[in-house]
Amino acid sequence: MKKVYLDNASTTPLLPEVGDSMTPYLGEFFGNPSSLHDWGDVARQAIDTARSQVAALIGANPEEIIFTGSGTESNNFAVKGLALAQQSKGKHIVTSAIEHFSVLHSARTLEKWGFELTQVPVDKYGMVNPDDVRESIRKDTVLVSIMHANGEVGTIEPIKEIARITKENKVVFHTDAIATTGNIPVDVKDLGVDALSLAGNQFYGPKGVGALWVRRGVRIMPLLDGGIQEGGRRAGTENVAAIVGLGKAAELAKRDMSARMKQLTQLRDRLIKELPAQIEHVTVTGHPQNRLPHHASFCVEFIEGESMLMFLNMDGVAVSSGSACTSRALKASHVLIAMGISHELAQGSLLCTFGLDNTIEDVDYVLKVLPPIVDRLRQMSPLYSKYLKASKGGK
């Protein structure tokens, strides 16, 4: 059977060059970077190289990069660490309603610790209005955290505009750029943010590694206390092989970015154009233009996304119905709800996220196998019967 992986937002495969770069550090070069001998030196130098590679990808200084164990850790570290480091100035933070749970739940934890949280809304495309951010800022606001792009609907947020506002108000601005870094150009100076999260497994690097960039001079409280790794900001023996892989993935992403974007946009655009044309009652979610190049998301009316996933899987196609981190929670996506989509419609959420291995034949395969699946599920759907009855009655 044909196998089509269209769930690259959940995780990308490793590029072979990335895997190859890691191998020596799982073998011969196994030293602890903190050790004061040759074994340690080799590992430390490898981390230095990776730090430069990651910094180059986002236009940062290498010493501003802090390696972490995941994108989730980067977001926890940023939201909690930046807020706690400034709590003498105030205890109010601002996020959007559609942040990843690693930001939202970190903010909830801060609420338990006495912080106040304002969540700015989004429009029907999942777009934050910078004016809402401006209005949410108070005298005691110490942190704004708005994502660069949303992994569920692909919408790219107006980070530069928001950064101008936070700068005017002297509020620290963190952006969760996990969905964007390595996939579209990300330049911390151009964006104007103060801190930025990224993760290896979003751009053909390994799992188990992420990074937080923090602008020099911005204070942050460590999430992991202990040794003096990462300049005393993140304790723990470094995951050398994964860090090396992240560095290599960053180097390749920088080198190939425009070619990749061109390839993926083509696949995405075909699916976004053809799926609603070939299946009735399918709407595209997210922004029509400002969206990730590899990201196509839909709501398929009258059916459950879950069941659609299962049947697609039986046909060899991997897709998603929401964020991987919440896909086992079986709740309607908070992102879709915040965009004003009904609970009913949000159940039929479908995410197809393309990767470098995909071809136009993969798109055509999905366009071939999905319509009969949707038909079959709608035959069994009480909602669909109700709709048919109502629409016949209307005639």
Next chain:
Amino acid sequence: MKKVYLDNASTTPLLPEVGDSMTPYLGEFFGNPSSLHDWGDVARQAIDTARSQVAALIGANPEEIIFTGSGTESNNFAVKGLALAQQSKGKHIVTSAIEHFSVLHSARTLEKWGFELTQVPVDKYGMVNPDDVRESIRKDTVLVSIMHANGEVGTIEPIKEIARITKENKVVFHTDAIATTGNIPVDVKDLGVDALSLAGNQFYGPKGVGALWVRRGVRIMPLLDGGIQEGGRRAGTENVAAIVGLGKAAELAKRDMSARMKQLTQLRDRLIKELPAQIEHVTVTGHPQNRLPHHASFCVEFIEGESMLMFLNMDGVAVSSGSACTSRALKASHVLIAMGISHELAQGSLLCTFGLDNTIEDVDYVLKVLPPIVDRLRQMSPLYSKYLKASKGGK
């Protein structure tokens, strides 16, 4: 030149079987365990297997194992998470003076958050007296955290005796078993603890992965908020390959434990016997009997451990002068100071930690190359001149 790696307490190399077990999960089986399709299923099943392997190593139930990104994360999670989950009961915690910095500094962070900390002392062998723990427990004590063995001096602590006391007093007891798990028998039921930290790179597993075992029914507050991975207790996409490697390392450690201990004890005993015999003014640190089988530690009087390391490295020998996490901090070890060793003597700390690749020839090589290094360094040592003058004057 001969290469002798005697720094296995800093990090062990991967066993080839461990590396082989990881390879598929860095390639073909790259799925996100949270994904609801075949790619996700394969990854999830691999994690389930690893969870059982780790649980079997420490006599636990698989669902009590929470995978983390490092031993340091496990310790931060345990100390902060267990204390915060119980803060309504009280805000006093107890550790020993010789804990790893990931425990000590986590406790310091809790102090900033309004907790009180009691550090029980150790004797000259680095041993905690259970009676001191008993006396330190107050009505508002919610957590005791004492390490199973110290990675700098190898001393194994009387955890069972301490567990009896914490149980009597209904206080949650966490032990940092990072130095012991996989190296000596560790059974959570036998030890009687409530939570236990372990790390992959201490027993021939990969870096970037650890675990925290928490007894069923014991409440803990997550350190990483976000998705519902690890039963909602540790968010973030799982580092599948590293977790698989940890599982394999656990399986091998369980299978080969007694043979390994026998091999390593032989090497350790030879060095502990011969080094003080062949070099004057060398004392063994840590407990004479209750110590890790692969762990030999010394104080070499009148010289700096740092310089000794450098010269040994030039002869191809990797050793350490303290915890890897602090080896770049160049301070006298808090462990040795707590044992009543003077700052001066603590400077000459030397740790040789054996691994499965080592042979008796390695020990002999160290016994050959070290004495001239020590001689040379003492020639340049003002402390040694002073000592010589005083001892001649005494004659």
